[in-house]
Amino acid sequence: MRILHTESSTGWGGQENRTINELVSMRDRGHELAVLSRPGARILERAKELGFPTFAVDMRGAIDLPNILRLRGVIKRFGADIVNTHSGRDTQLAGMAAHTLFRRPRIVRTRHLALPITSKFTYSVLPDHVVTVSKFVENFLVASGVPRERITTVPTGVDFARYDRASMAGHLREELGVSADTLLVGTVAILRVKKGHNEILDAVPAVLQRFPTAHFVFAGDGPQTANLTRRIAVEGLGDRVHMLGLRRDVTNILASLDVFVLPTHQEALGTAFIEAGAMGLPVVATDVDGVPEVVQDGRTGLLVPLQDGAAVAEAICRLLADPVYRESMGRNAAEFVRRVFSREVMAQGMEQLYKRLLERR
Template identity: 35%
Template sequence: MNTVLHLSSSSGPGGAERIVCALAASLDRSRYRSIVGLFRPGWLKDQCESRGLTTYVLPHDGFMQWKWMRDCYRLIKRERVDVIQAHEFDAIVHGALVAKIARVPLVATIHGKHYFWEKRRRRWAYRWVSRSAQMVAVSEDLKRFVVARTGIAEDRIQVIYNGVDEAPAADQDQASQYKRDLGLPDDELVVGVVGNLYPVKGHTHLLDAIPLVLKDCPRTTFLLIGRGELEVPLKTKAKTLGIEERVRFLGLRHDVPKLLAVMDVFAMPSLSEGLSIALLEAMAAAKPVVVTRVGGNPELVVEGETGYLVPAGEAPPLAKAILALLGDPSRAALFGSRAKQLVEERFTLRLMADRYGALYQQAISRKPARAVVAA
C-alpha cells in the first residue's frame, strides 16, 4: 500500500479545500493510505479529521520556510510517504523542494487562475516545478491558460476534472418542509447561489439582476450562501436597490443539499472559475443552472440543454436567463434532469479519485526520476 501526503496551504472553506478532503478520503483504500498536511488549522482540518483522515498542521508563515521543509521532510520519512499531492501555490513550491530532497514524486494541483500569474517569480516557480513533470488541469480552459501564461508545452498537460458525490434528489414533501424551515411559502420561487462573498464571485451583478427578475416574478426569494469580505457591502447594496426583503444572506452553511432542494434555479455570476464544485453539486441535485461563460463553466453546462451560459458582469442577460427558467417549470425540470445525468456520467468523485490514483501509480513507478504536476 502506498502512502499519499496531501498538502494544502489554505484551510478553507472553499471549493479547492473541499477537493483536498474529498480526494484524500476517496482514494482506493486497498491501494492508498492518505494523510493530510496543512499550513494552518481551521475548517479544512476539522473536515479531514471528521472523515477519519490523519491530519498534521505544519506551521508556515512566509515564503521559503526552511523550518517548514525540515518538519515536512521528517513527516515524510516517519510516515513513509510514497507520493506528495500538493494544492495551491505555496504548498506546490515548498512541496516540490521537499519532494526533491526526500526523493519522492510530487503531484501538484492548481485550482484556478487567481493572481499567481501576475508575478514573474510565480510563473518561473511553476515552470521550474514542471520541468520534470506531467501537468494536469482541472478544465480545458485552465490548461489553455497555464500554457499561455507559463510557456509550458501543451503536450505536458492533461485534464482531470473535479468530481462530486452523487446526490439523492429530495422529494416534493421534503423540499416543502425545507422551505417551511426557511419561513418560505410553498408557492415562493427560489433562486440560489453558493460561493464565498468575494469580488471574483460576482454577487454584485446578481444583485443588479434581481430588480429585473422581480418585475416579472415578484414572489421570488434569492438565497446567497457563503461568507466573506463583501457581506456588509452586498447587504448595503441590496438595501439601496430596495430588494433587501427578497434577499437572504445565509452565511456559511453545512446543510447545502437541503438549500439546493428548495431552489428552482441555481445562478452563479462568477467573473472567474476553475471548475466549480458548487456548480457540480447543483447539477448533481438536478437543478437547472444559469452561470457565466467563464473558466470551466462551459465544459460543465450544455447551453440550452442543462442550463444557460451568460456573459460575465452583465445583469440583463443574467436576469433574462433566470426568468426563462422560472417561467417554464417543465423546461427547468428537463434541464435539471439532464444536468444530473451529465454529472453521473462524467464528473463523479469516484472518477476523479480513480484518475488521480492512476496518476499516483504512474509517478511512483518512475520514482525518483520525475515529479508530476497537476493544475
C-alpha cells in the same frame, strides 16, 4: 500508495472540497492518505472529522527554512509515496522539502484556478507533474509556458450519493417562513466580488417585476459579506434576498431551489455547478473560462455574458416562467454531471497518474 496532500490556504472553497473528495475516494480504493496544512485551516478540521491523519505546519513564506525542515519530517514520518500540493506556498515549501529526501516521493501540483501563475518554477521545475481541473486550465498553463506533456487534466469529482432530489424535499422555505409554492432562486459560493453576487442583485428588481413573490438566497461567507448586506438594505431588498451565511447543509439548500445562479467572473471549472446539476437544478452561469465544460448552454443551463445583470435577469425569468423547461433542463444536468464528474472517475484518473509516476521512479 501513501499520499500526502498539502494546502497552505486556511479557508474553504472549491479546491479544498475537491481535495476532501479525492481523500475519501482514494481511501475507498485502498490507499493511505493524510493532510498537511497551516494551524486552524478548515481542511484539517474536515479531514479529522473523516478520520484522516492531519499535520499542522505554519508555512509563513516562500523561503521558510525551519518549516521546510518540519515539512521534510512530516513527509518522511508519513512515508509518502506521493506529495500532492494545492497552492503556491505549500508547493514551494513541501516541494523543496520533498526534494531533500533520499528516494524522494513523486510531487504532483494540482492547479485549481484560472488565474495567471506567479512562479513558473512551481509548475515546470519543482513538481514531477501538474494536474489541472479543466481543459481550460491546462491550455492556460501551456500558454504560460508549462510543457503540455507535464500536465494531465482530471476533472473535479463529486460524491453523488449525497445528491438525490427524489429523496430530499429541502426545508429552506419553512426556515424562511415563505409558502411552499414560493419560487426560490439561489447560489452557494464564497462571497467574493468575482463570484458575481452583485450581478444577481442587479437582476433582482427585474425578476421581481415579473415574479413578485420570488425570493433569493445567498449561502456562504467571505470578504464581501458586509458590502452585500449593506447593498441589500440600501436597496430595500431585505425581505426578498436572504443572506444565509456559511452553511453545512448545502444539499438541503440546493434541494429547496428552483434555479441555481452564479454569474462568476472567473472559474477554472465550477464545482458549484456540478453540485447543482447533481441535484437536478438548471443553472444560470457566465460563459467564461472552464464553465462551458460543466454547463451545456440550452441543455443543462443557460450561459450569459460576463458582468451583465440584465442577461442574468432574463435567463432567470426564462427558467421561472416555464416549469416544464426548467425541470427538463435539470434532468439533463443530473445525467450529464453524474456521467462526467463523479468522484470515482476523478479517483481513477488520479490513481492512474500516481501509478505512472511511481513506475518511472
